[in-house]
Amino acid sequence: MIKVDESIAEAAVLGGAFYGGGGGGDLNTGLRYAKLAIELGDVIILGIDDVLKNEDSYIVTSSIVGAPSAHERYVLPSHIIRSVQLLLDVTNISISGFITSENGGLSTVNGWIPAAVFDIPVIDAPADGRAHPTGVMGSMGLHKVADYVSIQTAVGGSKNLNRYIEVIATGSIQKVDKIIREASVQAGGMIAVARNPVAPEFIKKNAAVGALTNAIEVGKIFQKYKNDVEKICEEILKLTYGKIIDKGVVDHVLLESKGGYDIGRIIINGKLDRYEITFWNEYITLEDSKNRRLATFPDLIVTLNIKTSLPVSSAEIRRGDEILLMAIPKEKIPLGAGVKDIELLKEVERIVNKEIAMFYK
Numbered sequence: 001m002i003k004v005d006e007s008i009a010e011a012a013v014l015g016g017a018f019y020g021g022g023g024g025g026d027l028n029t030g031l032r033y034a035k036l037a038i039e040l041g042d043v044i045i046l047g048i049d050d051v052l053k054n055e056d057s058y059i060v061t062s063s064i065v066g067a068p069s070a071h072e073r074y075v076l077p078s079h080i081i082r083s084v085q086l087l088l089d090v091t092n093i094s095i096s097g098f099i100t101s102e103n104g105g106l107s108t109v110n111g112w113i114p115a116a117v118f119d120i121p122v123i124d125a126p127a128d129g130r131a132h133p134t135g136v137m138g139s140m141g142l143h144k145v146a147d148y149v150s151i152q153t154a155v156g157g158s159k160n161l162n163r164y165i166e167v168i169a170t171g172s173i174q175k176v177d178k179i180i181r182e183a184s185v186q187a188g189g190m191i192a193v194a195r196n197p198v199a200p201e202f203i204k205k206n207a208a209v210g211a212l213t214n215a216i217e218v219g220k221i222f223q224k225y226k227n228d229v230e231k232i233c234e235e236i237l238k239l240t241y242g243k244i245i246d247k248g249v250v251d252h253v254l255l256e257s258k259g260g261y262d263i264g265r266i267i268i269n270g271k272l273d274r275y276e277i278t279f280w281n282e283y284i285t286l287e288d289s290k291n292r293r294l295a296t297f298p299d300l301i302v303t304l305n306i307k308t309s310l311p312v313s314s315a316e317i318r319r320g321d322e323i324l325l326m327a328i329p330k331e332k333i334p335l336g337a338g339v340k341d342i343e344l345l346k347e348v349e350r351i352v353n354k355e356i357a358m359f360y361k
Helices: 006-020 027-040 077-091 112-118 173-186 200-206 211-225 229-240 342-352
Strands: 044-046 058-066 095-100 150-156 165-171 190-198 243-258 261-270 274-280 282-287 293-296 300-305 322-328
Touching: 006 027, 006 211, 027 112, 058 077, 058 173, 077 112, 077 150, 077 165, 077 190, 095 112, 095 200, 150 173, 165 173, 173 190, 211 229, 229 243, 229 300, 229 322, 243 274, 261 322, 261 342, 274 342, 282 300, 282 342
Parallel strands: 058 095
Antiparallel strands: 058 190, 150 165, 150 190, 243 261, 243 322, 261 274, 274 282, 282 293, 300 322
């Protein structure tokens, strides 16, 4: 059991931003939400084995869905709380824990605010140990469970802009995911979601068990070495068995917000070569000037801003930024069942127009 204090909260967000791999939401918002959560009540992190005995209760995934760069995005802590209350109202279930949908600068602390408000623990078993683009990927393989009916409740948008929306949707994972994604567009770009109650045993078999504490350990490295980007990388590589690709300057960023996602590519002029990163919210592929593939989702591709020593996402990266480029092999990241599905990886191929599935072994 971990009782979260300000130091642990900060570490979770910093490490989460690293495991966001270009996605996972805004780090500064994550810090703000984490601090608010521990001001609202106790945030307790438990291991999945601590709740296995609760056979008649369910674990709920908390998520924020949408395009991080959307200019009219508007998600408040009250929206997160309201999404959970809607789920409780329509299901009348007992919740024994919340999990986040993924690691990321904001998404690592998904579920912390309702955990504090409803006095329910956070479980150290994110749906995925790294950030991923689609809700189906964050559903731990539920789309393959015969007769499973997804229920998702979503809240977001500014009332002043006539964008406020509440959605309750049930059906197949794939269809409900599309409804929720469209709801995020109508809400201005992002929306808070509570979804897919499942038994603790299912979480243990299909989620990224231990990925939250992984993020906290990486975050402690950022805390300890602060602005020393070289030392931060050295220590992180000891934990993750990744590698530094190069240092360089961002030469070009192409970003389009489309259908509730940020889609585009980044060109980096490195000291050793010139690189292209494609992204669909998260970084998907990394190639050098000879089109050699250096990393492929769900490998983790990370850009660290050399001046701040912090991870920078696809929504935040800008031309002229000095970047340290890293890659962590997928085998060294706790992954949920959703990102191990070849058919879902083929969907990513269609968006970024790059081969993906052939690199997954």
